[in-house]
Amino acid sequence: MAKRKSFRSSLPSLKPIAQRFWPHIRKQSRLLTGAFFALLAETGLRLLEPWPLKLMFDRVILPAGFNIHGHNIEALANVSPILVLTILSAALIVIATGRGAAAYLSTVGMAVAATHVMADIRGQLYNHIQALSLSFHSQAKSGDLITRVTYDIERLREVTVVAALPLVTHFLTLIGMVGVMFWLNWELALIAIAILPLFIFTTTTMSKKIHKVARTQRQREGAMAASAAEAIGAIKVVQALSLQDFLGQTFAKNNRKSLKESAETQRLRAGQERLVESLVVIVQALVLWRGVQLVLAGNATPGDLLVFLTYLKVAFKPMRQLAKYTGQIAKAIASGERVIALLDTVPDVRDLKGARSAPAFRGDVHCQGVTFAYDPAKGILRNLTFAAKPGEQVAIVGPSGGGKSTLISLLLRFYDPIEGGVQIDGHDLRAYTLASLRQQISIVLQDSVLFATSVRDNIAYGALGASDAEVEAAARLANAHDFIMELPQGYDTILGERGATLSGGQRQRVAIARAAIRKAPIIILDEPTSGLDSTSAALVSDALNRLTQGKTSFWISHHLSTVQHADQILYIEQGRILERGTHDQLMVEAGRYAQMYHLQSGRYLSEKSYAN
Numbered sequence: 001m002a003k004r005k006s007f008r009s010s011l012p013s014l015k016p017i018a019q020r021f022w023p024h025i026r027k028q029s030r031l032l033t034g035a036f037f038a039l040l041a042e043t044g045l046r047l048l049e050p051w052p053l054k055l056m057f058d059r060v061i062l063p064a065g066f067n068i069h070g071h072n073i074e075a076l077a078n079v080s081p082i083l084v085l086t087i088l089s090a091a092l093i094v095i096a097t098g099r100g101a102a103a104y105l106s107t108v109g110m111a112v113a114a115t116h117v118m119a120d121i122r123g124q125l126y127n128h129i130q131a132l133s134l135s136f137h138s139q140a141k142s143g144d145l146i147t148r149v150t151y152d153i154e155r156l157r158e159v160t161v162v163a164a165l166p167l168v169t170h171f172l173t174l175i176g177m178v179g180v181m182f183w184l185n186w187e188l189a190l191i192a193i194a195i196l197p198l199f200i201f202t203t204t205t206m207s208k209k210i211h212k213v214a215r216t217q218r219q220r221e222g223a224m225a226a227s228a229a230e231a232i233g234a235i236k237v238v239q240a241l242s243l244q245d246f247l248g249q250t251f252a253k254n255n256r257k258s259l260k261e262s263a264e265t266q267r268l269r270a271g272q273e274r275l276v277e278s279l280v281v282i283v284q285a286l287v288l289w290r291g292v293q294l295v296l297a298g299n300a301t302p303g304d305l306l307v308f309l310t311y312l313k314v315a316f317k318p319m320r321q322l323a324k325y326t327g328q329i330a331k332a333i334a335s336g337e338r339v340i341a342l343l344d345t346v347p348d349v350r351d352l353k354g355a356r357s358a359p360a361f362r363g364d365v366h367c368q369g370v371t372f373a374y375d376p377a378k379g380i381l382r383n384l385t386f387a388a389k390p391g392e393q394v395a396i397v398g399p400s401g402g403g404k405s406t407l408i409s410l411l412l413r414f415y416d417p418i419e420g421g422v423q424i425d426g427h428d429l430r431a432y433t434l435a436s437l438r439q440q441i442s443i444v445l446q447d448s449v450l451f452a453t454s455v456r457d458n459i460a461y462g463a464l465g466a467s468d469a470e471v472e473a474a475a476r477l478a479n480a481h482d483f484i485m486e487l488p489q490g491y492d493t494i495l496g497e498r499g500a501t502l503s504g505g506q507r508q509r510v511a512i513a514r515a516a517i518r519k520a521p522i523i524i525l526d527e528p529t530s531g532l533d534s535t536s537a538a539l540v541s542d543a544l545n546r547l548t549q550g551k552t553s554f555w556i557s558h559h560l561s562t563v564q565h566a567d568q569i570l571y572i573e574q575g576r577i578l579e580r581g582t583h584d585q586l587m588v589e590a591g592r593y594a595q596m597y598h599l600q601s602g603r604y605l606s607e608k609s610y611a612n
């Protein structure tokens, strides 16, 4: 039983992949049915192809008195040989042309259907990746994800036309030819198919090997794309640390291994082709050996023998390429598995059953007993409770690694707490759909990411469909209008990737404009002024004060001076709120916050006097 299972598992099978993508495939059923009928026509005509030649042999070339017990067509008995020859020659052309047309239709039909199916799957995969939680993305490599959306999908599309279709055609042809061979002469047919078990055995063994190598190679290619994307994405750091050679060597090592695997696949394929070739020659020799005896004994016609030899050549010749097709299919299966694995990844954070669209928030935020950990073994937030009234400014401060950004991630529902919950206007966040929740929260991060499009679009991304006037108003609020007008094409200036053509302060102000245009009642600021010089920081702070006016805002900051006017300050250390209150209250308390404040203002004073 186990043996049988391993034999079956050795066959490269597109079945599970086809099943998984069945809903997409079904949409193309008309086109696929058409292509299939064209394929049947092609196969039928291919079977007919040697018949005019056979009839020319038996009816026209051979002397009339030749003793024939074989199959002949009586209808042609009384027709003049030259007419028969003309009809058969014309039939040759008609059959070949018809087969060509049918092959064209089946190939085009399949190609168009496959393109539609793959475009559907690619769209689904792209949307799925976008919907996957941060817990997934913080582990995943972007280069690897990109190759799944591009390369792996392309492989699947390609294989349907360059491998699966020929394979089906050859398989149908083989069945048809074996049928006709038995009809013509069972003895010769038995000799001809004696090769089949050996064929199946060698092909499955070889395919299993090729499949294994193809899978490893595919994984390695994914990893290579990931490291290339990472290195290119962080080229500044790579060059600054002179890591080019080191990273280049690692890449080259993987590259070499991938090439080796590719060569191994080629080697296996070539071996398979030679083996099949030898088997075909042996069968041909055996058929000839027995066939000529049958012809001499008058139990078969020379035309029959011709049909046999042609069929053997036609049916088994593509079999030589079986390893090539199975190799390609094996690679596509490896690609399909990667695509399916990604599609099967369920987002940790998603809309719960019955989640509804959030109403317009007032901005009353309540965190109740929130406990959270990225890794169950290492708690990050421990039983955090606090509340923010609508319009209140809450500062979140504390040493690095204390859990400030994590807490903010929970407000945006990038992650769900393990215990406790976050409520807005008295309802748990999880009661709302993610999109409607995030729609009402604006964020400005430390290093705001801008897209490689116009400044106008970058701002409008905050509220898709915003008018030009709204974009400009948001830019003015963010102290960004003046510098934008000085850019070469003003609001239409196209930015470099990730906003690389702007200064840090300018980027932040565009990001503030993007947050402002959203008109969200809740605003999150994660160290938006850090890393900026004092002039830039002043402009950004001014913009932020206007942005947060009348909104509930959470402001993470390492510089206590920037948040000392907050309505409420939470001092978080090791995942706990150790102190809370206004700046004055916390200074009177003389605890950790006061200590940190003194430390910073002392440093600030000494830096100032040093500068003077």
Ligand SMILES: Nc1ncnc2c1ncn2[C@@H]1O[C@H](COP(=O)(O)OP(=O)(O)OP(=O)(O)O)[C@@H](O)[C@H]1O
Pocket: 138, 374, 375, 380, 399, 400, 401, 402, 403, 404, 405, 406, 407
């Ligand atoms: N995606 C993640 N997966 C696993 N651990 C994480 C992840 N993000 C953060 N951490 C860990 O969680 C802890 C809290 O990180 P967090 O970024 O919330 O701190 P923070 O107070 O915002 O720090 P900083 O002020 O330096 O930004 C740290 O120990 C960090 O290593």
